[in-house]
Amino acid sequence: MERTGTRIGLWVWATLVVLFLWIPLVIMGVYAFNSSNIQSWPIPGFTTKWFSDAWNDVEVRDALWLSLRAGLLATSVALVLGSLAAFGLSRARFFGRDSISFLFILPIALPGIITGLALNSFFVIGGVSFSLWTIVIGHATFCVVVVYNNVIARLRRTSGSFFEASADLGATGFQTFRLVTLPVIGTALVAGALLAFALSWDEIVVTYFTAGAQNTLPLLIFGFIRQGQNLPIVNAIALVVIVVSLIPVALAQRLTSGPGAGRS
Amino acid sequence: MKRIRFGYVALAALVTALAVPAAGVSKGSGLPASVGAGEGKLTLIAWEGYTEKQWVAPFEKATGCKVSAKYAGSSNDMFNLMTSGGGGQYDMVSASGDASLRLIYAGALAEVNVGLIPSYKDFFKAFQAPATNTVGGKHYGVSVQFGPNLLLYNTAKEKKPTSWAALYDVKNKGKITIPDNPIQIADAALYLSKTKPALGIKDPYELTKTQLAAAVALLKQQRPLVKKYWGLASDQIDLFKNGGSTLGASWPYQYSQLLAAKAKVGTVIPKEGVTGWLDTWMLSSKAKHPNCAYKWMQYISTPKAQAQQATYYGETPVNKKACAIMDTITKGSCKQFSANAPESYYRSIKFWKTPIADCGNGQKNCTDLKAWTTAWQQVKG
Amino acid sequence: MAVDAARVKEGSPRRGALRSVSRFAWRRPGVKAFGQISAPVAAFLFVYVAALVALLIQGFWTTDSFTGKIIHSWTLDNFRVIANAPYPTIIVRTLVMASAVTITCMVLAFPYAYFMVRIAGRRLRIVLLVATVLPLWVSYLVRVYSWRLILNPDGALNWALNVLGLPDQNIAYTNTAMWVVFTYIWFPFMVLPVYAALERVPYSLIEASADLGGRGSTTLRRVILPLAVPGLAAGSIFTFSLTLGDYIAPSLVGGPGSSLIGTVVYESLGLANNAPFAAAFAMVPLGIMAVYLVVMKRLGAFESL
Numbered sequence: 001m002e003r004t005g006t007r008i009g010l011w012v013w014a015t016l017v018v019l020f021l022w023i024p025l026v027i028m029g030v031y032a033f034n035s036s037n038i039q040s041w042p043i044p045g046f047t048t049k050w051f052s053d054a055w056n057d058v059e060v061r062d063a064l065w066l067s068l069r070a071g072l073l074a075t076s077v078a079l080v081l082g083s084l085a086a087f088g089l090s091r092a093r094f095f096g097r098d099s100i101s102f103l104f105i106l107p108i109a110l111p112g113i114i115t116g117l118a119l120n121s122f123f124v125i126g127g128v129s130f131s132l133w134t135i136v137i138g139h140a141t142f143c144v145v146v147v148y149n150n151v152i153a154r155l156r157r158t159s160g161s162f163f164e165a166s167a168d169l170g171a172t173g174f175q176t177f178r179l180v181t182l183p184v185i186g187t188a189l190v191a192g193a194l195l196a197f198a199l200s201w202d203e204i205v206v207t208y209f210t211a212g213a214q215n216t217l218p219l220l221i222f223g224f225i226r227q228g229q230n231l232p233i234v235n236a237i238a239l240v241v242i243v244v245s246l247i248p249v250a251l252a253q254r255l256t257s258g259p260g261a262g263r264s
Numbered sequence: 265m266k267r268i269r270f271g272y273v274a275l276a277a278l279v280t281a282l283a284v285p286a287a288g289v290s291k292g293s294g295l296p297a298s299v300g301a302g303e304g305k306l307t308l309i310a311w312e313g314y315t316e317k318q319w320v321a322p323f324e325k326a327t328g329c330k331v332s333a334k335y336a337g338s339s340n341d342m343f344n345l346m347t348s349g350g351g352g353q354y355d356m357v358s359a360s361g362d363a364s365l366r367l368i369y370a371g372a373l374a375e376v377n378v379g380l381i382p383s384y385k386d387f388f389k390a391f392q393a394p395a396t397n398t399v400g401g402k403h404y405g406v407s408v409q410f411g412p413n414l415l416l417y418n419t420a421k422e423k424k425p426t427s428w429a430a431l432y433d434v435k436n437k438g439k440i441t442i443p444d445n446p447i448q449i450a451d452a453a454l455y456l457s458k459t460k461p462a463l464g465i466k467d468p469y470e471l472t473k474t475q476l477a478a479a480v481a482l483l484k485q486q487r488p489l490v491k492k493y494w495g496l497a498s499d500q501i502d503l504f505k506n507g508g509s510t511l512g513a514s515w516p517y518q519y520s521q522l523l524a525a526k527a528k529v530g531t532v533i534p535k536e537g538v539t540g541w542l543d544t545w546m547l548s549s550k551a552k553h554p555n556c557a558y559k560w561m562q563y564i565s566t567p568k569a570q571a572q573q574a575t576y577y578g579e580t581p582v583n584k585k586a587c588a589i590m591d592t593i594t595k596g597s598c599k600q601f602s603a604n605a606p607e608s609y610y611r612s613i614k615f616w617k618t619p620i621a622d623c624g625n626g627q628k629n630c631t632d633l634k635a636w637t638t639a640w641q642q643v644k645g
Numbered sequence: 646m647a648v649d650a651a652r653v654k655e656g657s658p659r660r661g662a663l664r665s666v667s668r669f670a671w672r673r674p675g676v677k678a679f680g681q682i683s684a685p686v687a688a689f690l691f692v693y694v695a696a697l698v699a700l701l702i703q704g705f706w707t708t709d710s711f712t713g714k715i716i717h718s719w720t721l722d723n724f725r726v727i728a729n730a731p732y733p734t735i736i737v738r739t740l741v742m743a744s745a746v747t748i749t750c751m752v753l754a755f756p757y758a759y760f761m762v763r764i765a766g767r768r769l770r771i772v773l774l775v776a777t778v779l780p781l782w783v784s785y786l787v788r789v790y791s792w793r794l795i796l797n798p799d800g801a802l803n804w805a806l807n808v809l810g811l812p813d814q815n816i817a818y819t820n821t822a823m824w825v826v827f828t829y830i831w832f833p834f835m836v837l838p839v840y841a842a843l844e845r846v847p848y849s850l851i852e853a854s855a856d857l858g859g860r861g862s863t864t865l866r867r868v869i870l871p872l873a874v875p876g877l878a879a880g881s882i883f884t885f886s887l888t889l890g891d892y893i894a895p896s897l898v899g900g901p902g903s904s905l906i907g908t909v910v911y912e913s914l915g916l917a918n919n920a921p922f923a924a925a926f927a928m929v930p931l932g933i934m935a936v937y938l939v940v941m942k943r944l945g946a947f948e949s950l
Contacts, residue, residue, distance in 0.1 A: 111890020
């Protein structure tokens with residue numbers, strides 16, 4: 001369809017964008033093998049010791065584990081609240097509908113430091129001591145909107161007659177949910193959950209105010225960076241994380257970009 | 265059900281938030297006469313580098329108190345973390361002088377029986393009961409370490425400076441790095457107190473409006489010369505390593521890191537004198553693990569732990585017996601970090617303290633930290 | 646309350662009851678929607694909004710700067726201070742930065758997303774989507790720090806420039822560096838909604854335009870671009886608001902004169918412990934975002950987030 005010139009231009013553009021996205025990550029990866037902890041370019045020598053250093057560091061492992069649990073729990077909360085909200089708002093037209101969607105967008109539209117501080121004083125005044133759960137609540141605020149957006153977009157694109165047909169055929173609302181709704185929104189849930197987890201995984205500001213005396217991975221990394229020590233360890237962790245997350249991210253993308261997507 | 269209960273909590277919280285008068289006045293319980301069995305846990309708010317494995321692990325092993333530390337980014341982080349909700353989340357904090365008095369007056373801290381700290385008697389006299397952690401004869405913690413804010417320079421590219429004037433000299437445009445912190449105004453004030461005596465600055469932390477304005481004017485002149493206002497120690501370390509900066513206001517920490525990286529750097533105590541910090545391990549008034557806290561104070565003030573921390577972080581221990589051990593860890597480190605310097609050395613450092621309106625001249629006309637922060641934001645633009 | 650009772654029964658094993666609840670909900674979609682929406686809305690109102698309101702009210706109070714305790718006398722002083730230097734400059738700088746970052750992200754993202762949807766085959770499309778999303782999994786701090794290493798005087802960029810025989814760049818610790826870094830870290834947030842919007846453009850529409858004699862550029866301008874606007878608007882909500890609130894990137898890669906709104910809020914809270922001023926100042930980004938969201942809603946962003 002597009003002219004050859006346009007096609008070539010777009011190929012070049014896409015290549016440049018991918019380079020822009022990945023060159024910093026490649027450099028980060030290279031520094032993970034830096035034999036010196038002074039980060040000059042090019043690196044003076046090659047070593048893999050930072051990976052074993054990172055693995056043997058109890059603090060790093062604790063932080064990884066905490067981040068993982070917080071991410072999974074926050075994502076679960078977001079899945080429940082986000083899809084409930086999407087169902088409620090997708091069909092009905094009622095007063096205050098816009099204000100409600102505004103409400104859900106607020107946590108990502110507002111600077112994290114405001115959310116963080118507000119929740120911090122809220123927990124403290126309410127006598128809630130900081131724990132895994134305060135982190136989860138803090139993260140869930142901005143994860144809900146991600147799931148909500150994905151699910152509501154899918155519901156809008158799905159004709160209401162599906163659900164009506166199910167009801168006409170005598171299914172209860174819950175059968176309809178299980179047999180019609182869930183398959184329809186399944187991939188949207190996966191995509192939303194993945195993005196929600198990624199946001200939680202990388203959050204610093206809100207976490208700082210809701211974590212108490214615990215370190216999630218980003219908080220630990222911030223400490224390392226502030227001190228200017230252990231930086232190759234940070235790069236090693238980042239490299240491992242990116243390799244490990246490649247599999248779920250790729251799977252989810254395959255799942256969500258079904259054969260029907262794009263030109264057909 | 266849970267949801268409803270949470271709603272009530274939230275409502276109650278909102279109501280209290282709207283009417284939150286002075287909460288958290290310290291309870292006036294008596295001092296402990298002995299240290300009991302450890303509670304198995306100790307929660308700390310610390311500067312990075314203050315709870316390193318090399319000295320925390322032996323402590324955990326010996327006492328069974330598992331240490332979990334929260335790193336604070338600034339003195340105010342420490343203050344916020346300690347006072348939010350009247351404390352109780354953390355047992356101790358390694359507060360600097362610009363937070364310690366505020367913490368005491370906010371009622372966040374408990375008095376400490378220094379009689380239970382064996383190494384206390386080995387402290388340099390100036391740090392047994394310094395004004396930053398002792399009020400009315402009551403100790404609210406034990407001093408740990410201190411250090412000066414130094415003038416750092418690249419020995420290959422710069423002549424050895426002797427005065428802070430190097431940081432205000434137009435010749436050095438684009439080479440200078442300055443800490444990104446309102447307390448930096450005190451450095452300018454200290455310089456002005458020597459170079460412009462007409463302003464009448466006696467204490468760099470006690471500035472009238474005119475004196476503050478003069479310091480701000482000086483700092484605004486400096487701004488075009490500044491390469492980077494560093495927020496993290498690593499900012500300055502990077503810039504000195506790669507030649508982006510050759511002159512800067514700095515801490516011994518950066519100096520020792522740069523030396524370790526074989527960078528060509530030196531430090532100077534300029535003729536106008538220096539500002540500095542004194543850190544104290546302070547005990548929360550609502551500490552949940554007071555016995556472990558006492559064990560920590562006992563441990564961290566021993567010569568060995570003091571020496572380990574001093575050589576790691578690049579600061580000066582308050583225990584005079586630490587000097588000998590420092591030299592066994594890194595040769596020459598005792599002298600490098602002035603752990604054997606005479607009493608007059610400590611007296612010459614203007615230690616950080618919180619600027620307050622009621623500053624001892626009887627007129628309550630000094631500028632406070634709020635004013636300093638606004639002024640600092642003006643300086644940086 | 647009736648709705649709550651109905652919701653409790655959902656868990657009941659008695660199918661009859663289940664069926665009647667279900668029938669009840671079906672007949673009254675409004676009630677059903679209300680039941681679904683009440684849990685998330687309640688959670689948000691009682692936790693998030695309550696906390697927010699409690700914080701923002703402080704904007705009308707002031708603090709005792711020594712103990713940091715809040716003094717509960719109503720005052721507008723905090724808002725008056727915002728009008729003084731340097732805050733207007735900082736607000737304008739932040740707006741310029743957020744707009745520049747948003748526009749750059751749009752310019753980069755649109756052809757890229759278009760390529761993914763229209764030119765790339767399915768396999769390549771998945772590879773590109775993964776390549777776009779995966780950076781989000783690498784710590785934000787690591788990505789920002791990586792740029793610092795690239796831009797440093799002895800960093801990879803100057804090394805590459807020298808290899809090509811070009812002179813050194815010197816943008817480390819400037820607003821330019823901040824612009825590059827913000828564009829880099831928020832870029833995926835722009836691509837995803839734009840991609841989703843373009844994916845929804847029916848192929849037949851483009852064919853129809855061509856059949857009616859529309860040239861490639863006409864089709865792009867008159868058909869594809871208007872349909873992509875909601876996606877671009879949705880992406881811009883992320884890039885704009887994230888830039889508005891960030892204070893870590895300015896401190897890591899910015900230089901003198903790089904303070905943003907986020908920096909001021911952070912310093913007021915984190916350094917001066919002046920929660921009232923921080924709260925008052927927080928109303929600036931809040932107001933900006935409120936206006937922004939209203940405009941973006943007009944452009945259909947909410948349907949395309």
